[in-house]
Amino acid sequence: MRRALLLAGSLALAACAGGPPPEVATPTPVLPPEFLYAPDSESGTALAELLPSADPGYDTLAAQALAGSPTLAEALARIEQARAGAVRAGAERLPNIGANAAVTGQRTNPNQFGASLPPGVEFDTERVSYAANLTARWDPDIFGRLRAQEQAALFRIDAADAQSRAVRNALLAEIAASVIDWRTLDARQAEIEDDIAAAVELARLAGVREEAGIAPGFDRVRAESAANASRSRLAALDSERARLTGRLVTLTAQGGAQVRAALALDPPAPPLPEPPVALPSTLLANRPDVLAAAAILAAEDADLAATARRRFPTFDLSAVIGLLAFGPADLFDEDSIVGSLAAAVAAPLLDFGRIEAEIDGAAAEKRAAFQSYRGAVYTALGDAEAAYGLVAAADRELAAARAEAASLQRAASLAETRQQAGLADFLTVLEARRAADASGERAAAALGRAQRARVLLWQALGGDAQPTTRSTSQ
Numbered sequence: 374m375r376r377a378l379l380l381a382g383s384l385a386l387a388a389c390a391g392g393p394p395p396e397v398a399t400p401t402p403v404l405p406p407e408f409l410y411a412p413d414s415e416s417g418t419a420l421a422e423l424l425p426s427a428d429p430g431y432d433t434l435a436a437q438a439l440a441g442s443p444t445l446a447e448a449l450a451r452i453e454q455a456r457a458g459a460v461r462a463g464a465e466r467l468p469n470i471g472a473n474a475a476v477t478g479q480r481t482n483p484n485q486f487g488a489s490l491p492p493g494v495e496f497d498t499e500r501v502s503y504a505a506n507l508t509a510r511w512d513p514d515i516f517g518r519l520r521a522q523e524q525a526a527l528f529r530i531d532a533a534d535a536q537s538r539a540v541r542n543a544l545l546a547e548i549a550a551s552v553i554d555w556r557t558l559d560a561r562q563a564e565i566e567d568d569i570a571a572a573v574e575l576a577r578l579a580g581v582r583e584e585a586g587i588a589p590g591f592d593r594v595r596a597e598s599a600a601n602a603s604r605s606r607l608a609a610l611d612s613e614r615a616r617l618t619g620r621l622v623t624l625t626a627q628g629g630a631q632v633r634a635a636l637a638l639d640p641p642a643p644p645l646p647e648p649p650v651a652l653p654s655t656l657l658a659n660r661p662d663v664l665a666a667a668a669i670l671a672a673e674d675a676d677l678a679a680t681a682r683r684r685f686p687t688f689d690l691s692a693v694i695g696l697l698a699f700g701p702a703d704l705f706d707e708d709s710i711v712g713s714l715a716a717a718v719a720a721p722l723l724d725f726g727r728i729e730a731e732i733d734g735a736a737a738e739k740r741a742a743f744q745s746y747r748g749a750v751y752t753a754l755g756d757a758e759a760a761y762g763l764v765a766a767a768d769r770e771l772a773a774a775r776a777e778a779a780s781l782q783r784a785a786s787l788a789e790t791r792q793q794a795g796l797a798d799f800l801t802v803l804e805a806r807r808a809a810d811a812s813g814e815r816a817a818a819a820l821g822r823a824q825r826a827r828v829l830l831w832q833a834l835g836g837d838a839q840p841t842t843r844s845t846s847q
Contacts, residue, residue, distance in 0.1 A: 395732070395733070395736045397674075397677070397736055397739045397740055397743065399670065399674075399739075399743045399746075401657075402746075402747050402750045402751065404653040404654055404656070404657075404750070404754060405653055405754075406652070406653070407652060407653065408651070408652075408653060408757060408758055408761050409758055409761075409762070410758060410761035410762035410764075410765055411648070411650055411651070411761050412647065412648055412650060412761075412765075414650075415650050416646075416647035416648065416649055416650060417649075418646045418647050418648065418649040419649065420649055420651075420831060420834055420835070420836075420838075421831075421837075422644075422646045422649075423646060423648070423649075423827040423828060423830055423831035424545065424549050424827075424828060424831055425549055425552060425553060425556075425640075425643070425644075425824065425828075427640075427641050427644060428552055428556070428638075428640045428641070428643075429635075429638040429639070429640065430552055430555070430635045430636045430637075430638045430640060431548065431549055431552040433635040433638065434548050434552065434621060434624075434625050434627075434632065434635050434636075435545055435548050435549075437625045437626070437627050437631070437635075438544055438545075438548055438624055438625040438626070439541070439544075441625070441626040441627070442544055442624065442625065442626055443626060444540055444544065445537070445540055445541055445544055448533075448536060448537035448540040448541075449537055451533045451536065451537065452530065452533040452534055452537055454533070455526070455529045455530045455532070455533040456530055458526045458529065459523065459526035459527050459529070459530055461526075462519070462522050462523040462525075462526040463523045463526075465512075465519050465522070465523070466512075466514055466519045466520065466523065467511075468509050468510065468511040469509070469510045469511070470507070470508070470509045471507075471508045471509075472505075472506065472507050472508070473504075473505070473506050473508065474504065474505040474506075475502075475503075475504045475505075476501065476502070476503055476504075477501070477502045477504070478499075478500075478501045479499070479500050479501075479502070480498060480499045480500075481498050481499075481500075482498070500699055501699065501700075502697060502698070502699050503696075503697070503698050503699070503700070503701055503704050504695060504696065504697045504698075505695050505696045505704070506693050506694070506695030506696075507693070507694050507695060508691070508692070508693050509691065509692045509693075510689065510690070510691040510692075511689075511690045511691075512687060512688065512689055512690075513688055513690065515685075515686075515688060516682045516685040516686075517678075517682060518679050518682035518683065518685070518687075519679075521675045521676070521678040521679035521682065522675070522676075522679045524675040525672040525673075525675035525676045525679065526672075528668045528669070528671040528672035528675060529668070529669070529672050531664070531665075531668035531671075532665045532666075532668035532669045532672065533665075535661045535662070535664040535665035535668060536661065536662075536665045538661035538664075538836075538837065539661040539662050539665065541836075541837060542661060542832055542835075542836030542837055543832070544624060545836065545837065546828050546829070546831065546832040546836065547620070547624055548621065548624050548625070549828045549831075550825050550828050551617050551620050551621050551624070552621075552636070553643075553821055553824045553825050553828065554613070554617055554821060554825070555614070555617050555636050556640060556643065556821070557817060557818060557820070557821030557824075558610050558613055558614060558617075560817035560820070560821070561610065561814045561817045561818060562607060562610055563817075564811075564813035564814040564816075564817055565603050565606050565607045565610075565811075565814055566607070567813065568603040568809075568810040568811065568813070568814075569600050569603045569604060569607070571785075571806055571809075571810075572596055572597075572599040572600035572603060572806065572810070573600050575596040575599070575802065575803060575806060576593055576596035576597045576600060578596075578799075579592040579593035579595075579596045579799060580593045582799070592799045592800070592803070595803055596803060599803070599806065599807055599810065602810075603810060603811075606811070606814070618632055618633065621636075643820065643824060645768075645771075645820070645823060645824065645827075646827065648761065648764045648827065648830055649834070651757070651834050653754055653757070655834070655835070656750065656753040656754060656757060656834070656835065657750065658835075659834060659835025659838060660749070660753040660834075660835045661835065661836070662749050662752070662753065663746070663749045663750055663753050665749075666742070666745050666746040666748075666749040666750075667746055669742050669745070669746075670739070670742040670743055670745075670746045672742075673735070673738050673739040673741075673742040674739055676735055676738065676739075677732070677735040677736055677738070677739050680728075680731050680732050680734075680735040681732050681735075683721070683728050683731070684721065684728055685720065686718050686719060686720035687718070687719050687720070688716070688717070688718050689716070689717045689718075689719070690715070690716050691714075691715045691716075691717075692712070692713065692714045692715070693711075693712055693713045694710070694711075694712040695710075695711055695712065696709045696710060696711070697709055697711045753833070756829075756832075756833040757830075757833040757834055759829075759833070760826065760829045760830035760832075760833040760834075761830065763826040763829060763830075764823070764826045764827060764830055766826075767819070767822045767823040767825075767826040768823055770819050770822065770823070771816070771819040771820055771822075771823045773819075774812075774815050774816040774818075774819040775816050775819075777812055777815070777816070778809075778812035778813050778815065778816040781805075781808050781809040781812045782809050782812065782813070784805050784808070784809065785802075785805040785806045785808070785809040787805075788801050788802045788804075788805035788806070789802055789805075
């Protein structure tokens with residue numbers, strides 16, 4: 374017994390001689406105190422208000438996508454896969470209990486014992502044995518290797534959950550942007566139809582003047598050309614609608630008719646909420662890609678700990694209790710009870726650097742995961758900065774486009790009034806109308822870009838903060 378204990382101690386010391394695992398520094402990335410393009414004052418706007426949630430078409434398509442999107446279903450399946458891995462890792466820390474039964478027939482050649490047996494010694498050359506056993510094996514995990522592996526698996530559940538949130542947010546953002554683009558096309562169509570109506574009226578007036586002999590036919594031709602140009606812009610909108618329909622079919626896993634039916638629902642007046650104020654530090658807790666990278670980093674840290682603990686001895690406890698008899702009737706006799714109990718210890722002694730190489734590889738994986746985490750943090754910071762700046766620029770563009778449309782429409786009305794009073798010729802009216810044409814369409818497009826910028830800001834700040842499933846790493 375003393376020699377066995379000394380041997381076990383020597384193996385343990387030999388395994389521990391390699392020292393602790395390498396330290397890999399993972400400091401929290403330093404972020405600025407505020408965003409450069411964020412609004413100066415508190416707006417009180419909730420993040421969810423940046424989505425077109427009041428639009429019944431968006432609500433319908435978003436619900437259909439969340440219920441049937443293949444991309445989201447795949448992400449949810451990854452969570453279940455990670456959860457199964459965590460259950461498997463946790464089960465490794467518990468005893469493994471099994472049962473077996475066997476019937477064995479054996480025939481022995483007496484000549485294998487030599488020319489003759491001692492006097493009075495006889496044995497059956499043919500024997501059938503019956504056995505039934507319960508087996509148990511358990512690794513007590515004294516040095517925590519299995520616990521570290523389980524912790525790594527639990528962190529990977531968190532990573533898969535955060536990645537599914539990122540997929541969900543991207544899906545909702547794509548649907549919101551597509552619905553906004555569709556509503557923008559409707560607004561542009563209404564403005565173009567107004568332009569066509571105004572150009573047709575000018576062509577009619579020019580025709581009347583031509584018939585009266587007070588104006589050349591050239592005025593009517595130019596007015597009809599302006600109307601045809603507007604009709605060309607109107608026809609181009611159909612190709613955009615076809616593209617958006619196909620995109621929404623892909624996102625929602627619905628047919629084209631169902632998508633068009635949802636978009637046919639009457640929307641309210643498009644809101645334009647103020648952008649909410651947020652701090653860069655909130656990205657560390659809100660952005661799902663940052664949370665996923667942080668969980669992967671924690672999992673790699675646990676993997677490094679588990680790999681380093683391979684230097685230490687492993688202990689194995691096993692036991693067998695069962696029945697062994699050579700006749701079915703004797704199987705439950707007291708003498709047929711058999712059993713064994715064993716304890717074993719094993720440790721690496723001379724592996725010629727195999728474990729050290731694995732530890733170095735795990736440390737490199739942790740360093741790579743940390744750099745990936747830093748990259749996710751600064752990607753989130755850049756997305757948020759760009760989104761805030763885009764919202765501010767889009768709002769300025771919208772204000773200018775609306776002012777331009779109002780002034781050009783007013784100028785066209787004044788030109789028509791002056792022409793009716795004989796103070797301006799038809800060419801002046803036509804030029805004023807041509808300048809006013811498409812100004813309303815540009816204002817409608819600018820409004821769509823401002824709404825789209827808010828969707829990008831919603832996604833950049835973390836989107837929907839509700840987790841897809843409950844975390845189990847705690």
